């Protein structure tokens with residue numbers, strides 16, 4: 413659980429587009445939980461041996477709707493209004509970006525506060541359970557907010573019309589778009605070149621670990637409250653998919669996380685610098701527009717300063733090439749096993765919480781000081797062993813001075829080291845992009861084809877954007893190295909003429 417909760421610290425978490433929503437609801441049986449209103453049980457089986465099968469082929473969830481439909485939008489809007497949502501300057505519509513979104517129905521000024529979703533319409537760790545016994549048990553076990561809200565959502569969803577959140581849950585996507593819904597084979601095939609593949613595997617393992625932990629520690633001991641037909645790997649994949657793509661961190665409420673119906677219909681734009689938060693004066697969740705909107709225009713917020721890979725990971729979409737100023741790519745660097753000082757360097761790295769292989773983010777605008785420090789360490793000769801500790805600390809951002817460390821005598825080698833690593837990453841992307849043209853010819857069913865074409869397109873978009881950053885870094889590094897070599901040549905020529913002069 414501790415391992416799982418590490419990843420659940422992300423803010424608003426997202427998902428993707430059409431062709432993933434290919435599933436029909438699974439067959440249902442009606443059962444009764446002791447003292448509960450009618451509960452609908454999903455017949456998906458997730459005994460531990462079935463978990464692996466379920467991970468390979470996600471099963472349908474019996475609630476929610478298709479994200480590309482406005483099926484439940486009108487009842488959501490009506491229920492929100494009846495439940496205290498004040499009149500809005502936006503309507504829920506079909507949109508070009510994000511499938512459904514909020515569209516201005518009035519002129520909206522720049523700097524205007526909008527939304528005002530009251531706390532009674534917000535789902536948080538403190539929300540009242542329709543089935544209070546289940547909530548009390550989780551609280552007794554001190555379940556952290558993320559898994560608690562995930563379980564709450566499943567519990568409320570399974571109660572269908574008996575839950576007060578029924579209109580909200582019916583309007584949630586039946587299959588949220590996120591890498592949680594990619595199979596291992598799809599991740600390996602489409603994201604081979606990108607480090608996002610590792611992040612997705614880690615996240616899937618965390619979700620699986622969290623579910624297994626809850627099942628073993630709590631659900632199995634209270635089968636009446638948490639029947640496996642309802643609380644299983646498949647329903648947890650769904651609820652975590654919803655949380656990754658919709659949960660909001662509210663800085664004014666000490667960073668507490670919450671699902672905010674209505675606000676979570678806002679799509680992301682990389683151009684926008686405005687975030688959701690709780691407003692103490694109006695006592696509601698709001699955001700302040702950073703631009704004016706005219707009636708008919710889609711209104712956007714920012715899901716945070718995330719790279720394209722992070723947006724794909726949580727929200728299942730990749731912004732158009734070149735439109736995300738926060739875009740970055742993880743560059744993997746490693747110590748060479750053949751390095752005479754491999755062990756000493758590794759020790760220094762370990763002391764600072766790093767390992768022999770580390771990833772650092774490259775942006776179009778440059779790279780972090782930590783990356784340069786790691787490169788110095790990787791190329792430094794045995795004679796500089798006294799500096800290994802300082803370099804490792806700077807690479808881990810634990811350096812006490814926090815100042816840029818510089819070793820002019822190692823600079824050229826360090827740049828060459830970064831360049832070599834960039835070029836090796838570039839070639840992985842090139843290989844994938846070239847191969848992507850001929851992929852997927854082995855598909856028999858049209859449904860499968862839609863899904864594969866869609867996932868492949870996302871992967872191609874991500875790889876193009878990540879490779880573009882690497883190309884930029886390659887260009888800068890080559891120029892730097894050329895200038896350094898020219899400088900060295902000049903110095904050498906100068907030295908030559910000075911020696912000649914003294915002859």
Ligand SMILES: C[S@@+](CC[C@H](N)C(=O)[O-])C[C@H]1O[C@@H](n2cnc3c(N)ncnc32)[C@H](O)[C@@H]1O
Nearest residue numbers: 426427428510512657676677678679680727729
């Ligand atoms: C918080 S929800 C926003 C509402 C969502 N469009 C819906 O219909 O439920 C986040 C999801 O919206 C979609 N989305 C948001 N911003 C997007 C964008 N700029 N491009 C494509 N899809 C986007 C993604 O599917 C994402 O997982």
